[in-house]
Amino acid sequence: MIHSDPPTRPDPLAWVAGSDAPEKRVVNLGFMALTDAASLIVAATQGFAQPYGLTLNLHRQASWSNVRDKLIEGELDAAHGLYALIYAVHLGIGGSAPVDMAVLMGLAQNGQSITLSNTLRSASVTDPEALAASVRQSGAKLTLAQTFPTGTHALWLYYWLAAHGIHPLKDVRTLVVPPSQMVAHLRARRIDGFCAGEPWGAQAMQEEMGFTVATSQSIWPDHPEKVLGCTRAFVEEYPNTARALVMAILEASRFIDESRENRRSTAQLIAGGAYVDAPLAAIEPRFLGHYEDGLGHAWQDKHPLRFFGSGEVNVPYLSDGLWFMTQLRRWGLLRDDPDYFAVVQSVQQTSLYRDAATALNIPLPNSLMRSATLMDGSRWDGSDPAGYARSFALHSLADPAVRHVPC
Structure with missing residues (x-):
């Protein structure tokens, strides 16, 4: 165990009784053997879920296609997911019928x-x-x-x-x-x-x-990376459960980022055979932001893997979802421009996240759109996703010669 005493929380009992009680108390969570699954592992094993009336059952998956299929089939309630995977399922990319999906929160940036x-x-x-x-x-x-x-x-x-x-x-x-x-x-x-x-x-x-x-x-x-994803049907059927799940994982995320010692203990936990199943020596340095490249260079990264960042990591920004759709469009995985803003407003569960974060006194941004400058100098602010997708010198927006592997 990382700690022996239950973490301190604001009014957890308010979320486990009466009309706010979780409709589904046992939640099946999927994850891949990756260090950025840490917040799910910590939430499930270190006492962050029980005060919200939840038991989190972790299920390690062998591939991202397994994660996708088990979410769609209902075998998993929610999962550590690739941001763009959630959107691809929602949009029906890969030859299968579209399924309404939901991003509950961000789990990690960078790494x-x-x-x-x-x-x-x-x-x-x-x-x-x-x-x-x-x-x-x-x-x-x-x-x-x-x-x-x-x-x-x-x-x-x-x-x-x-x-x-x-x-x-x-x-x-x-x-x-x-x-x-x-x-x-x-x-x-x-x-x-x-x-x-x-x-x-x-x-x-x-x-x-x-x-x-x-x-x-x-x-x-x-950059946005993994998210807590599920089907839209899960959110609609179990809204209290979804909110309680976000709160538990928010607290686990905050715990990981609170101190270097918490990071070290988390790295040791997730290295175990049931989780990432990899040597601690391969996990801990980059988990702490210390990088070597194998060419003789070493550095302390200014933008390491992070799980909380005062809540900045976890906000389901509309602009983050929009960006991934622009890249699916850029490479022809989306054959036509979707209604970008209608899709992102459907997938990103901003109201649910706001309620969970407010209850935990976690700051919320003034805007659900954020901007960034990427490595090639391109500026992203989410204002014109269709134009942005077409703005790159290299793309395959409508190239019939390009074959895409079904996902």
């Missing part, structure tokens, strides 16, 4: 990485410029893996490649691999690199299978 193989390192391909030159000169396409066709890792990889003049759907071959299998694929030389969440980039470096060529926070500092 993903792009890894290249030591074979490329031996060929002096150790930076994006050398990679671009290698792609231009090579007769055979490099194979780069990501974790889900409509997931955040695919979109970070595509964005980073395109920013360096490499078309991600034409100049390289991409492969879908579950995150925990990335290092094995690199070791077997089935892939030349990958984009995934931690600890798998760090593990590749520790095993001397690869090196970190970019972090996701170098693409977009404090």
